[in-house]
Amino acid sequence: MKVLFVHPGPLLYTNVFLRLEPLGLELVAEAARRAKHSVRLLDLQVETHADYHRMLAEWQPDFIAFSCNYLANVPEIVDLAKAAKCTLPRAFICVGGHSASFTATAILEHGEGAIDCVLKGEGEAGIVKLLEAVAGDRGAVAKVPGAVTADGEGPRPGFVEHLDEIRPGRDLVRKRHKYFIGVLDPCASIEFSRGCPWDCSFCSAWTFYGRSYRLLSPERVIDDLASIREPGLFIVDDVAFVQQRHGFAIGEAIARKGIRKNFYLETRGDVLLRHKEVFQFWKKIGLTYIFLGLEAIDEDGLRKYRKRIPLGRNFEALEFARSLGVEVAINIIADPDWDEERFRVVREWCMNVPEVVNISINTPYPGTETWLTEQRRLQTRDYRLFDIQHAVLPTKLPLAEFYRELLHTQRVLYRKHMTWWTAPVLAGVLARNLLRGQTNFMRGIMNYNKVYNAEKMLSDHARPVHYELPLPPRTPVDSRDAKASQLYIHAPRGRAGRSIDDSTERFVEATRMGTST
Numbered sequence: 001m002k003v004l005f006v007h008p009g010p011l012l013y014t015n016v017f018l019r020l021e022p023l024g025l026e027l028v029a030e031a032a033r034r035a036k037h038s039v040r041l042l043d044l045q046v047e048t049h050a051d052y053h054r055m056l057a058e059w060q061p062d063f064i065a066f067s068c069n070y071l072a073n074v075p076e077i078v079d080l081a082k083a084a085k086c087t088l089p090r091a092f093i094c095v096g097g098h099s100a101s102f103t104a105t106a107i108l109e110h111g112e113g114a115i116d117c118v119l120k121g122e123g124e125a126g127i128v129k130l131l132e133a134v135a136g137d138r139g140a141v142a143k144v145p146g147a148v149t150a151d152g153e154g155p156r157p158g159f160v161e162h163l164d165e166i167r168p169g170r171d172l173v174r175k176r177h178k179y180f181i182g183v184l185d186p187c188a189s190i191e192f193s194r195g196c197p198w199d200c201s202f203c204s205a206w207t208f209y210g211r212s213y214r215l216l217s218p219e220r221v222i223d224d225l226a227s228i229r230e231p232g233l234f235i236v237d238d239v240a241f242v243q244q245r246h247g248f249a250i251g252e253a254i255a256r257k258g259i260r261k262n263f264y265l266e267t268r269g270d271v272l273l274r275h276k277e278v279f280q281f282w283k284k285i286g287l288t289y290i291f292l293g294l295e296a297i298d299e300d301g302l303r304k305y306r307k308r309i310p311l312g313r314n315f316e317a318l319e320f321a322r323s324l325g326v327e328v329a330i331n332i333i334a335d336p337d338w339d340e341e342r343f344r345v346v347r348e349w350c351m352n353v354p355e356v357v358n359i360s361i362n363t364p365y366p367g368t369e370t371w372l373t374e375q376r377r378l379q380t381r382d383y384r385l386f387d388i389q390h391a392v393l394p395t396k397l398p399l400a401e402f403y404r405e406l407l408h409t410q411r412v413l414y415r416k417h418m419t420w421w422t423a424p425v426l427a428g429v430l431a432r433n434l435l436r437g438q439t440n441f442m443r444g445i446m447n448y449n450k451v452y453n454a455e456k457m458l459s460d461h462a463r464p465v466h467y468e469l470p471l472p473p474r475t476p477v478d479s480r481d482a483k484a485s486q487l488y489i490h491a492p493r494g495r496a497g498r499s500i501d502d503s504t505e506r507f508v509e510a511t512r513m514g515t516s517t
């Protein structure tokens with residue numbers, strides 16, 4: 001069959017700071033290609049809707065598969081699916097990915113018959129079976145693991161059996177030079193592990209993967225790395241180097257092979273402190289950026305976000321990250337109950353630390369525990385506003401005032417970032433990128449004022465809403481365990497599902513809040 005894979009367009013964030021290779025979709029597309037289907041991939045982060053319509057008209061795919069990792073992309077995907085069904089009524093249309101897995105029934109309803117199936121869970125595992133069913137007995141579609149159709153739901157999605165056996169179809173994206181993060185321009189993405197053993201209340205990374213954590217072997221990682229031309233590498237793992245030994249094994253293999261890249265990774269403060277040596281080693285082989293999700297700068301805030309890490313330890317982690325001599329960026333979650341004074345305190349704190357600070361807004365997402373607890377307070381159910389840059393919960397300040405404070409804070413921080421980015425060492429990199437024709441980062445900087453604008457943010461709330469996120473039925477949820485089991489996409493396999501040693505398992509136990517398996 002002719003199968004077209006589509007990644008939706010950019011979100012607010014993507015237009016300024018970073019735009020990354022759609023690694024998940026490349027993996028799913030490669031699984032289909034290995035099953036002898038003819039495959040193409042369109043990434044609308046870097047291509048246009050006109051390219052999409054042209055592809056439909058000229059290539060006439062039999063099967064169109066959208067990637068829906070981000071809730072904010074749902075309306076765009078539904079509209080693209082409807083347009084495709086008009087042009088190609090016989091094409092089978094499917095949506096998969098992180099957010100689609102948590103909102104499958106709603107997506108089918110919004111599609112009004114244009115979307116034939118939502119395929120939940122890891123796509124590599126389900127796509128080949130789905131393609132087989134579509135090519136053969138369409139009645140079998142509803143029985144494919146992870147499939148949700150108007151006729152019902154198949155069994156729970158299965159895990160990819162061996163992560164080492166899957167490969168991303170990196171050659172399928174047509175504009176690789178468009179992916180970047182800050183001065184890592186161009187930048188490719190790579191995966192070392194999958195899943196997360198923690199269970200933070202605002203996050204759905206753990207509920208998607210059933211709180212499992214799996215590793216790719218160093219050999220598989222090296223093999224993939226050796227095929228990547230970009231000098232920058234974004235490591236997509238939720239928490240890098242949870243298992244120190246694994247981090248060393250990959251790092252040592254990179255050093256032995258003489259591979260030189262600049263790496264970006266995200267991790268937790270307590271992991272950074274527990275595994276200092278591995279981060280020091282990685283600094284030597286090219287670690288350039290670390291992103292730390294501090295989430296809050298006070299104990300109350302940390303409790304709220306279920307980060308069981310004492311504030312002092314977080315600051316210690318920050319000190320250590322600084323001592324590594326890498327660029328450190330941190331994230332803080334702005335709560336809608338922040339007032340002028342709170343913004344002022346945060347601004348002051350941020351200006352006094354050398355790191356780049358990113359501020360996102362506390363947003364309940366389907367698939368998270370906060371979704372079950374906060375959803376009834378939602379001020380809007382417009383998918384497009386669920387990008388953690390818009391406020392969807394009631395703000396203490398009037399909304400316009402809240403955005404003004406937020407954007408003022410972001411602007412102050414942005415000016416600080418600019419000094420950071422134009423520091424002599426990074427300015428040199430930037431100049432070299434420009435000479436090589438890599439202008440993504442420069443263009444991002446120029447977009448800043450257009451994208452981060454209080455009036456625009458407010459007017460986003462006033463747009464007509466065609467698709468609304470539904471609220472789940474009001475079922476009383478008593479225990480935290482019951483909540484977690486309602487949320488899981490992949491079935492939890494308990495301790496056996498986590499490739500970590502016993503001492504790391506004990507460390508995770510001590511630093512997580514939940515009681516789920």
Ligand code: B12
Binds near residue numbers: 012013095122
């Ligand atoms: C890396 C990452 C990023 C990267 C970019 C990723 C990219 N280019 O797609 C960056 C840093 C840019 C990013 C940004 C954001 N992110 Co992010 N990100 C992640 C992270 C940590 C890993 C994603 C990843 O690459 N995984 C590895 C690949 C292999 O898996 P995958 O993409 O999920 O694909 C698999 C499945 O989803 C599925 N699948 C995917 N597509 C398809 C398609 C079909 C047809 C099928 C069948 C299956 C399928 O199969 C794939 C292979 O198994 C996830 C958390 C997580 N663990 O999922 C959060 C996550 C996806 N991000 C999240 C958020 C909120 C954001 C931001 C909005 C906010 C922010 N400031 O961080 C921005 C917006 C980004 C944008 N599009 O503009 C949320 C999503 C919440 C939601 N429900 O919308 C997540 C779940 C994290 C969380 N805290 O809960 N993100």
Ligand code: SF4
Binds near residue numbers: 197199200204
């Ligand atoms: S540590 Fe918490 S926030 Fe980070 S990925 Fe895991 S569950 Fe999500």
